[in-house]
Amino acid sequence: MTTTITRILALAGCIIGISLLHYLTPLHLHYLHDIFQRLYYLPIILAAFWFGLRGGLCCSLIVSIVYAPHILFQWGGHLTMEMEKYMEILIYNTVGGITGLLSQREQERSVELQKTATGLKESYRKLQHQSEQIIVIEEQLRRAEKLSTLGEMAAVLAHEIRNPLGSIRGTAEILKDDYQPGDPKYEFIEIQIKETERLNRVVGDFLHMARPPQADMQPCPVTKELDTIITLVSNEAKDRQVNLILQPQPLPAVIIADGEKLRQAFLNIVINALQATPKGGSVTISTTVLENGFCEISFRDTGTGIEADTLEKIFEPFFTTKPEGTGLGLAISKKIIESHNGKLMIESEHGLGTTVTVRLPIPDTTHGGKG
Ligand SMILES: Nc1ncnc2c1ncn2[C@@H]1O[C@H](COP(=O)(O)OP(=O)(O)OP(=O)(O)O)[C@@H](O)[C@H]1O
Numbered sequence: 001m002t003t004t005i006t007r008i009l010a011l012a013g014c015i016i017g018i019s020l021l022h023y024l025t026p027l028h029l030h031y032l033h034d035i036f037q038r039l040y041y042l043p044i045i046l047a048a049f050w051f052g053l054r055g056g057l058c059c060s061l062i063v064s065i066v067y068a069p070h071i072l073f074q075w076g077g078h079l080t081m082e083m084e085k086y087m088e089i090l091i092y093n094t095v096g097g098i099t100g101l102l103s104q105r106e107q108e109r110s111v112e113l114q115k116t117a118t119g120l121k122e123s124y125r126k127l128q129h130q131s132e133q134i135i136v137i138e139e140q141l142r143r144a145e146k147l148s149t150l151g152e153m154a155a156v157l158a159h160e161i162r163n164p165l166g167s168i169r170g171t172a173e174i175l176k177d178d179y180q181p182g183d184p185k186y187e188f189i190e191i192q193i194k195e196t197e198r199l200n201r202v203v204g205d206f207l208h209m210a211r212p213p214q215a216d217m218q219p220c221p222v223t224k225e226l227d228t229i230i231t232l233v234s235n236e237a238k239d240r241q242v243n244l245i246l247q248p249q250p251l252p253a254v255i256i257a258d259g260e261k262l263r264q265a266f267l268n269i270v271i272n273a274l275q276a277t278p279k280g281g282s283v284t285i286s287t288t289v290l291e292n293g294f295c296e297i298s299f300r301d302t303g304t305g306i307e308a309d310t311l312e313k314i315f316e317p318f319f320t321t322k323p324e325g326t327g328l329g330l331a332i333s334k335k336i337i338e339s340h341n342g343k344l345m346i347e348s349e350h351g352l353g354t355t356v357t358v359r360l361p362i363p364d365t366t367h368g369g370k371g
């Protein structure tokens with residue numbers, strides 16, 4: 001806007017200046033008048049460049065109107081002179097019109113070009129965004145493919161391992177009967193049975209991942225389930241000299257769940273917490289009933305915590321940082337919680353500890369302890 005005003009003022013100043021030169025210069029200095037006459041082309045061409053056809057014509061008309069009285073009253077009487085100057089006025093308007101038209105076309109073309117350039121830039125940005133998305137999706141697909149192949153292999157393997165495992169355990173039980181407790185061989189066979197059981201559990205976990213058995217949904221008081229977990233792991237906590245605290249529940253909550261699976265999920269989480277917590281640390285389990293009909297159970301430990309890049313992978317099957325871990329605990333727990341329409345969240349600060357939160361829906365009838 002300010003540039004337009006400045007340009008108009010410059011043109012007006014130019015026209016007034018040249019006209020004053022015309023009106024004030026004595027007529028006998030006709031060679032000066034010839035020069036001034038040509039000077040008018042300057043504002044006309046500038047106006048045409050700046051404002052297009054309309055600008056050029058407007059300017060040439062103003063120049064004609066301002067210049068005409070000078071011809072009529074000051075040059076009047078010299079017919080040939082007059083004719084030449086009227087011709088000049090005609091040329092002013094022709095130049096104004098043609099230059100204006102050309103410059104307008106040029107301006108329109110440059111606007112078109114600019115529009116095309118903006119369009120191209122936008123398309124390029126979209127294309128770049130799409131190609132980035134393709135890379136991300138490709139990576140996800142690659143991972144999904146890897147996991148599904150691994151899953152299938154695991155299922156076949158688990159199936160093939162389970163039967164001989166049963167025979168090994170059975171024969172070990174028979175052999176155990178031949179020895180008395182205290183006998184080193186008795187101990188060895190005990191170890192063998194225990195390890196076979198562990199292997200059987202791992203195989204069971206594999207199969208669970210591949211083919212989860214039918215859920216047995218029943219009303220489950222959350223406190224009762226957590227009490228069971230405390231009983232199951234209290235010995236381990238004692239051995240590790242870790243304080244295991246179950247915070248009293250302000251509002252009893254009953255959820256509809258497959259108790260056995262839920263305990264399996266909770267157990268994996270608590271065992272992870274105990275394994276991560278050094279001597280003298282604590283693992284605290286607390287429950288909150290949320291306003292929105294959900295129950296939140298959090299397992300907070302004062303353990304080693306998890307580094308940011310590890311945190312991204314902990315739900316991946318087979319991801320473990322433990323020499324004897326299978327890396328299936330959290331993957332299974334997540335699957336169990338999600339199959340109960342719940343959510344498993346994990347927050348951790350490296351060096352300070354980890355909080356695993358399980359959020360489960362409380363059915364309307366059982367909300368607040370009824371049922
Ligand atoms: N409370 C925790 N504190 C610190 N690290 C944890 C915690 N819970 C899980 N992790 C990390 O997440 C990894 C995956 O845990 P997950 O339970 O799936 O497997 P795991 O414990 O290694 O093996 P397992 O199959 O025997 O449970 C662990 O190896 C550990 O690095």
Ligand SMILES: [Mg+2]
Binds near residue numbers: 272325
């Ligand atoms: Mg674990």
